[in-house]
Amino acid sequence: NDETYMNFALDLAVSASGQTSPNPLVGAVIVKNNQIVGMGAHLKAGTPHAEVHAVRMAGDQAQGATAYVTLEPCSHYGRTPPCADLLIESRVDRVVVASVDPNPEVKGRGIEKLKAAGITVEVGVLKEKADKINSFFFHYMKTATPYVTLKAAATLDGKTASYTGSSKWITGERAREDVHLNRMKHDAILIGAGTAAADDPSLNVRLDHAFRQPVRIILDTSLRTSPTAKMLHDKGAPVWIICGSGADEKRKQALEAAGADIIKLQEETITIPVLLGKLGEKNIQSLYVEGGAAVHGSFLDAAAFQELHYYIAPKLIGGKTAFPVFGGRGIALMEEAAELVVESTETLGEDMKITAFPKKG
Amino acid sequence: NDETYMNFALDLAVSASGQTSPNPLVGAVIVKNNQIVGMGAHLKAGTPHAEVHAVRMAGDQAQGATAYVTLEPCSHYGRTPPCADLLIESRVDRVVVASVDPNPEVKGRGIEKLKAAGITVEVGVLKEKADKINSFFFHYMKTATPYVTLKAAATLDGKTASYTGSSKWITGERAREDVHLNRMKHDAILIGAGTAAADDPSLNVRLDHAFRQPVRIILDTSLRTSPTAKMLHDKGAPVWIICGSGADEKRKQALEAAGADIIKLQEETITIPVLLGKLGEKNIQSLYVEGGAAVHGSFLDAAAFQELHYYIAPKLIGGKTAFPVFGGRGIALMEEAAELVVESTETLGEDMKITAFPKKG
Amino acid sequence: NDETYMNFALDLAVSASGQTSPNPLVGAVIVKNNQIVGMGAHLKAGTPHAEVHAVRMAGDQAQGATAYVTLEPCSHYGRTPPCADLLIESRVDRVVVASVDPNPEVKGRGIEKLKAAGITVEVGVLKEKADKINSFFFHYMKTATPYVTLKAAATLDGKTASYTGSSKWITGERAREDVHLNRMKHDAILIGAGTAAADDPSLNVRLDHAFRQPVRIILDTSLRTSPTAKMLHDKGAPVWIICGSGADEKRKQALEAAGADIIKLQEETITIPVLLGKLGEKNIQSLYVEGGAAVHGSFLDAAAFQELHYYIAPKLIGGKTAFPVFGGRGIALMEEAAELVVESTETLGEDMKITAFPKKG
Amino acid sequence: NDETYMNFALDLAVSASGQTSPNPLVGAVIVKNNQIVGMGAHLKAGTPHAEVHAVRMAGDQAQGATAYVTLEPCSHYGRTPPCADLLIESRVDRVVVASVDPNPEVKGRGIEKLKAAGITVEVGVLKEKADKINSFFFHYMKTATPYVTLKAAATLDGKTASYTGSSKWITGERAREDVHLNRMKHDAILIGAGTAAADDPSLNVRLDHAFRQPVRIILDTSLRTSPTAKMLHDKGAPVWIICGSGADEKRKQALEAAGADIIKLQEETITIPVLLGKLGEKNIQSLYVEGGAAVHGSFLDAAAFQELHYYIAPKLIGGKTAFPVFGGRGIALMEEAAELVVESTETLGEDMKITAFPKKG
């Protein structure tokens, strides 16, 4: 029964998917005498938390009721007063929590407050499901770096272009639409300077119902990107260009003049851990890495990804010197290969999509 | 109702899978007054045809009955007298045939004979299914070359070895067992000289219930293969080594002394069409191509395969210079990529198996 | 896309199942720029309507937004001011409605008001689903009589007791639990005086999470029911006894003294249409008829039911004079048999449950 | 692996369904070196047993092979010499048997013979499946009485006719077709004299592919059946009329003159056990009881059925005095109700078919 209500609270939370960043998805339900008396979800950063809506709706009915919240109620004064205090004032008897808030400012303190006020608190109901809907947020809170989704599209034989470089299009319409959906879910999209130069892509979300455009990031050690790149002139999302310490100052100014934000690292070359730390500082909680091969190779070599979206076109390109989907250095011994746990295999038009996670040591 | 009986005849045919080569699978059922009065299957080359068993079982009951045969009854004197004649003598009224025999010696003549004798003949009942169970035979009869199954096993990113050459084992136990099952289904297995030298494989069928060992073929233009190769000394199936016209005579003699059959082509280099023509002459109806990359690349470049078995291990190797599953020259333009129709996607242990066919122009 | 949001609004509505009577279930979602800015459900009669919660949550964001409501917004001053006015004030641009409110006091007037205010209104999105969740309410509003669910439990051969009258228990635990769930969904439960006398049942909802107890009704033309009946003394839900005009006044007083509400009809015998009219007047929107055979027979003879829950125990009782599940007069000719549309067949423990509806002429 | 071959032998056996009575279905497969060298099925009483066909097909290849037989090989000289001897002569090494032959003339003797000859025998592979395909035969061999299938068709409320007796048609086309299929599977069909008088049915198998017509049996204690009954004049299957010892001799002669076989019992009234014993003597292995209510009631009261086919029309007839599907005396106490195990629930057009078996004590 607790699970039924928590499931509903999770449905409420998920209804706001993609619109709460940098805040997590949260849902709340208040139940008295087996009847729902309040419900709410957090809808957008800067607006009330889920608990506020639910308590408001419940009014007097909250007294003696049970509150179901998908994430531990906050305990600190942010843009809003702490929800833990609100629940105490509402005089609920019992609070059921799916997950403890990994935010170092909360992390159990909300629960402590509730308990100190004599409220029965149960933690862990549908925890796994609750963690999954906020996987970006949880990862970011624990590591201070973005959750990385590698997105790759290749032929069945693992190639992205023929030996001559011919490449458009590997996958079909439905797969590309899925890519746009996934772009919108992330805070930022990342490509390498090579891809930027070769394809001059706009990297925006082309969906009728798009409501946000993630930051576009180019890894470009020596600022080779042209100030006339399409991305810089479409007045869409910001463009960030990451470069090494030796990047030419004039090129930097030209790109800045064209509208780019240049992030010059202290190191001469870009390494993935440093990059992710920097993006974390800039509040990027989730990163969608679109390649090309060298960039994918770097993330693979650094074992720096949390999820893999691999689109397979039912084609063979062949060719010893054709372009492989993953470049970089690669592993030396088979025992070192990155092992994956396949979560799902879908069919998208003629293509296949494999969603996988790195196997945990 | 015709379909019900033909389905049963197909079940009878299929029960002898793998044991009739070079003959096709054939089943026969004789039905009188809605009751089965005879049934049979062809079990092995040199033994009676399906119709012979069925007519024998039916005895007098065949008179006025309907015979269901999955392949057109033969019309020529082979090791046995023609089945068309036998059916006429049995005095059946009606013969239902799934597929016309593609064998140039039959090809409609059996049906003609039956019709000439006043028997009603219906052709095409469950034809597609009947053709499928004899896909090797049909292809061979039409082209005089073997049906080619390409078997490839790679990581998700299409690689078979790391940049250092480390490769064992890509796939797991269950996938390897499936490979042994498929080896047994084919008349011959083919690898390149490189793979032969690197792995020194035995290429036999390692299954408890194995009842035949296909011919092992090495593509080896200049006869680099060592006379001490394991394959030559295990007293299993024959080993054929295909070489170019310039291959050294001494090496040839050494290999022959070690037990190999050397097939010297008239051309200096081995081309796939010539190879397949030669194997066709030698009654190889089906060929299982196990690679490596260069061999796979050659078959792909020549568009010379009828089926693809692609095993995917849920791993990433990465590396710009790691070994790709398909080598060769490869296509130049994406429009030329070999498009595939995926028939099935299976899970074998942790691995995935994709079975596909080239898309028909 | 409209369907996605309406589906969510329906989920919100359904979350309050069983707790809103006599009001219908209603959900509302407000969406701006493809993001949810408000949501709500009607939770209980006397508390705010769904639209009120949603508009409150949206605040300023409602301006220019689209509101999704599962039922036409109300247009009349009830316990709360009209939701149509509220939506107009909130300055939403567009309202999507699943179903027109069948309440004669609304019936299109809410929509008119919105349109008159220049708001785009779309009606009918997921109408069928929206009508289904409020089937009781819709039926009641259209007919002024309760929605009748006949509940019957019998052996496979359609009997409820052996020739000796032995009957307990026909069905098992799981089926009985399902009956309790369905009791709770209805405003009232009805049995005949015979069943009341024979079983002396309590007719309450025995579920841990029960939050309401429906009115218990006995059809008892001549007030044969004993003033000591269990039902009258358990301080549960009200007990209504329906009697004919000739019922004895002393018996009436005795039963009233015991706590029953006696509803004396103007006719000598109870007919189903009169009964349903009377219950309609008393705001009973849904009636769960539990039998026995004579009562079921009367409802069947009057073609007065909207739904049938038929539980089958996998047993045979047999016997020419055993008790049939449906009594009454019954049809005379097979052409007159009540034809049913089976909606679902479920397995409940060892028993089977068939849910069916009368076939529409 | 043994299961694979036994499954194929069972497929062979089942291909002759309905055409072997009074013999059981039997299939045989002979396997050598993992290849099938012989196969066969018993097709009709009086023709060779399955083993004979399979051994003939195998020829010399039988030596050292394994024979799979779905029923113990026979050990006695019947119309054919014993199959146990044949297998010994064929020099097979090993015999795998699904079920021991329940025929008192065999019952293990065949297996003994094989073992005595030094052959390895394994018994019980896929026994359950093998028993199921010969359920009639096994029951008959064990009890010397026919396997009884009760077939009933009623409305959802367990009625077969309205209070006026109106009854045609309860079920639809598809259900009736299924009845014809099941008639053909049984050796005899049985109805009561009442049904015979009321409906004057022909009780034959009306299917395009019918190949046998079961004996038609009327239970008619005092020979009320008219000598002009349709059944007696259609030159279809035999008609047997069972009567009590007091039946009028003149009526008997008139019916015999009309073509009926009259079976006069020694008792005045017909009891089910005596009836079944008599039918067993007359080699009826399977009996399909079609009713009416009194007959069904008698079989139920006597607990004398092995299978129930219950067709439900989605209709309600109602009526205290409408006709119930099961008549007879019936059980007195609910604890005595015949409990059933439902094997399957199918949809046939608008109707439902429930196949059930009596629960084993």
Ligand SMILES: [Zn+2]
């Ligand atoms: Zn909060």
Ligand SMILES: [Zn+2]
């Ligand atoms: Zn032939």
Ligand SMILES: [Zn+2]
């Ligand atoms: Zn309202």
Ligand SMILES: [Zn+2]
């Ligand atoms: Zn035998």
